[in-house]
Amino acid sequence: MENEDLAELPPVARLLFVYLWMLADREGRLEDRPKRIAGRALPYDREVDVDDLLNQLVGAGFITRYTVGEMALIQIINFAKHQSPHVRETASELPGIEQGTTKEVTKHNLGSAEASPRSPDSLFPLPDSLLPGSDADASVVASNSLAPCPQQEILGLYANELPDLAQPRVWNGAREKNLRNRWAWVLADLKKKDKPHDKTAGLVFFQRMFAYIGKSDLLMGRSGKWSASLPWIVEAENFAKIIEGNYENREAA
Secondary structure, three states: OOOHHHHOOOHHHHHHHHHHHHHOOOOOEEEOOHHHHHHHHOOOOOOOOHHHHHHHHHHOOOEEEEEEOOEEEEEEOOHHHHEOOOOOOOOOOOOOHHHOEEOOOOOOOOOOOOOOOOOOOEOOOOOOOOOOOOHHHHHHHHOOOOOOOOHHHHHHHHHHHOOOOEOOOOOOHHHHHHHHHHHHHHHHHHHHOOOOOOHHHHHHHHHHHHHHHOOOOOOOOOOOOOOOEHHHHOOHHHHHHHHOOOOOOOOOO
8 A cells, every 4th residue: 555654554454444435425424334344345354343443544544433313424534535426426325424423533643743544546437537548558557566456356346246247257368468457557547647546546446337337237237138247348448438438327218
C-alpha cells in the first residue's frame, strides 16, 4: 500500500479496509454489522475480531462509526472526495453522519499529526476514460512500476459479485495475459489522472465493474440465452465496450 498510515496497521486490517470500499454505497456508508462484514469480507478468517479491526481503522482516521437511532453505521472518511460514482448508481439510503452520534475510539499516532488517509479511488464506469488502445500499450505501462496484477483476487471478486455467470475452471495463457493487460490499463489511467493507482484502487475498480455488469440484463443472460464470462469480459474490445456503457439496460421506446 502506498499510504504510510495504513501500512502501520496489521495486514488483515488493511485487507478489511479494501473490502469496506467495496461494500459501501456511493456515499461511502454501510451498516456497522461486524458479523455480516466478516462473512462478506473475511469469510475464511473466522478467528478474526472484525469489531476490533474496525476500531483500529477508526483510531487511524480511516472510518467513523456512528449511530442514528438504533441503526449502527460506518462512514469511510474522504470517500466522496476520491470517488467518481456513475450517474446511474443507486443513491444512498443510509442516514449521514451529521444525523448521528459518533462512537469514540482512542486515536492512534501513526506518523505526523497532519497525516490524513489517502484513500483508493475508482474510475468505473466513466465513458470518457481514455485507456491505452492496444495490448502492446498495456505491456509498456505494466512494466512502469505499477502493482502486479492480483489474478486470483480478481477471480475471487468475480465469483463473489457474479456467481450466476460461468466460473472459469482454467486460468492461464491468453486469459492471464488479457487480465494482466486490463489491470495495467486501469492503473495507468488512474495514474494519468493523478489518482491513487495502487493495488487497492485496482481491486476497487474491478469490484465495481463486476457489480455494474450484474445490473446488465444482456451480460447476465436475462434477455436471452447468451451471457458474459470472465474470459470474454477481459478481452480488450469487450472491456472497452463495457466501460463505454454499451450494455446498459435500455428503456423500451
